[in-house]
Amino acid sequence: MAIERPGKPENLPAAELLWARWALVAVLEATADAETHGVHRTGTWIDERGLHLDDCGCTWWTLAPMGQGRYVLYGEDESSGVKWHRPTIDMLARAPHWLPFERLRDLLEGYELGCVYWYEDGAWARAPYPAALDDDGLDCGMTRFAEREEALGLVKDCERMPREQAEESLTAAETYRLTTSDIAALLDADDECTPADREAALRALERAQLATPH
Numbered sequence: 045m046a047i048e049r050p051g052k053p054e055n056l057p058a059a060e061l062l063w064a065r066w067a068l069v070a071v072l073e074a075t076a077d078a079e080t081h082g083v084h085r086t087g088t089w090i091d092e093r094g095l096h097l098d099d100c101g102c103t104w105w106t107l108a109p110m111g112q113g114r115y116v117l118y119g120e121d122e123s124s125g126v127k128w129h130r131p132t133i134d135m136l137a138r139a140p141h142w143l144p145f146e147r148l149r150d151l152l153e154g155y156e157l158g159c160v161y162w163y164e165d166g167a168w169a170r171a172p173y174p175a176a177l178d179d180d181g182l183d184c185g186m187t188r189f190a191e192r193e194e195a196l197g198l199v200k201d202c203e204r205m206p207r208e209q210a211e212e213s214l215t216a217a218e219t220y221r222l223t224t225s226d227i228a229a230l231l232d233a234d235d236e237c238t239p240a241d242r243e244a245a246l247r248a249l250e251r252a253q254l255a256t257p258h
Contacts (some may be wrong), residue, residue, distance in 0.1 A: 046183075046187075046191070047182050047186060047187050047190055047191075049123075049178065049179040049180075049182075049185040050126075050159075050178070050179050050180035050182065051159070051170075051180050051181075051182025051183060051186075052087065053150060053161060053167065053168035053169050053170055053191065054168070056117075056161065056168045056182075056183070056186070056190055057169070057190055057221040058163075059101060059107070059115040059117075059163040059216070060220075061218055062107060062115075062117075062186075062189055062251075063095065063107060063109070063115070064105060064191065064217045064220065064254060065189045065192075065195040065214065065217065065218065066088070066095045066097070066189045066219045067090060067200065067217065067252035067254055068076075068199060068213065068214060068217040068222065068247055068252075068254065069088045069091075069094075069189075069195075069198050069199060070089050070090040070095055070096075071086045071087065071245055071248045071249045071252060071254070072199065072202035072204050072205055072230075072245070073087055073088050073089065073225060074089065074090075074169070074241070074244045074245040074247070074248040075240075075241045075244055076238065076240035076241050076243070076244045077241075079244055082197055085098065085130055086098045086099065086100040088098075088238060089248070090132050090248050090251045091251070092251075094106055094107050094108030094109060095104065095108075095252075097119070097185075099123075099214040100251075102121060102122045102184075103118060103119070103120065103121040103184060103185045104119050104124065105117065105118070105119030105120075105184075105185050105186065106118055106119055108144065110141075110142050110143070110144075112140070112148045113164060113165070113166075114140075114142055114164045115161070115162070115163040115214055116143055116144065116160065116161070116162050116163070117160070117163070118148060118151070118157060118159065118161070118197075119157075119158060119159070119160070119169075119181075119185055120156065120157055120158030120181055120185075121158060121181030121182075121183075121184040121185040122181070122184075123128045123157030123179050123181050123182050123183070123184045124149070124159060124181030125177060125178050125180070126158055126173075126177065126180050126181070127155055127157065127158060127161055128215070129150075129174065129177055133171065133173060133174065133177070134171055135148075135152065135157060135159060135160045135170075136148060136149075136152075136160065137161070137171040137172060138171055138172070138257075139162060139171065140162060140168070141166060143162060148160060153217050158179040158180060158181040158185075159181055159182060161182070170244070189202050192214075194249070195214065196210060196211065196214055196216055198213060199213060199214050203234070203236075204228065204231065204234050204237065206230075206232050206233075209230075213226065213230075216254075217254050220253075220254055220255065220256055220257050221254075221255065222249070222254040222255055224246060224249060224250075224255070227245060227246065227249050228242075228246065231245055231246075
């Protein structure tokens with residue numbers, strides 16, 4: 045299903061599926077050098093907070109697991125009109141108690157947040173929007189992972205992934221059957237992958253838990 049403008053909760057796939065597609069790209073892009081960039085990191089990656097995407101300009105997003113099958117998706121695409129809308133839209137209206145409110149409020153105070161979605165009991169939700177809102181940025185930001193063909197294209201574009209293996213690897217990730225051996229074989233076949241980069245990718249895979257049934 046395509047993501048509408050503004051986005052609707054039902055436009056997003058299950059959080060576990062969104063996580064798996066995003067995480068596979070993060071594993072394939074992981075390098076030792078990128079890990080040293082800290083708050084200035086760009087691209088697609090995973091750390092102790094969750095999955096991240098930052099193109100160093102137009103869009104940034106985080107998908108964070110909150111335990112007990114709960115997730116929070118937040119970020120901003122330049123297409124979002126939420127933070128500029130008048131009257132002000134409360135992006136945390138009707139939000140559950142388990143969201144990372146300190147982090148989200150810091151972003152709100154800095155005018156850095158475009159929308160927030162949360163996932164619980166198998167369904168996504170968000171704050172209500174006024175009818176006049178044109179876009180919240182979800183489409184431009186998340187279509188790459190929400191639409192399977194878009195996600196497959198990203199996987200195929202990763203230098204470490206042979207295009208003929210992309211479909212199989214994406215399916216393995218989506219079904220949480222992607223093992224250390226699977227990724228290690230790709231890394232070992234990459235002549236430009238240093239031992240440090242290999243360890244970075246395997247650390248990313250461990251964090252992603254793509255071999256753990258959900």
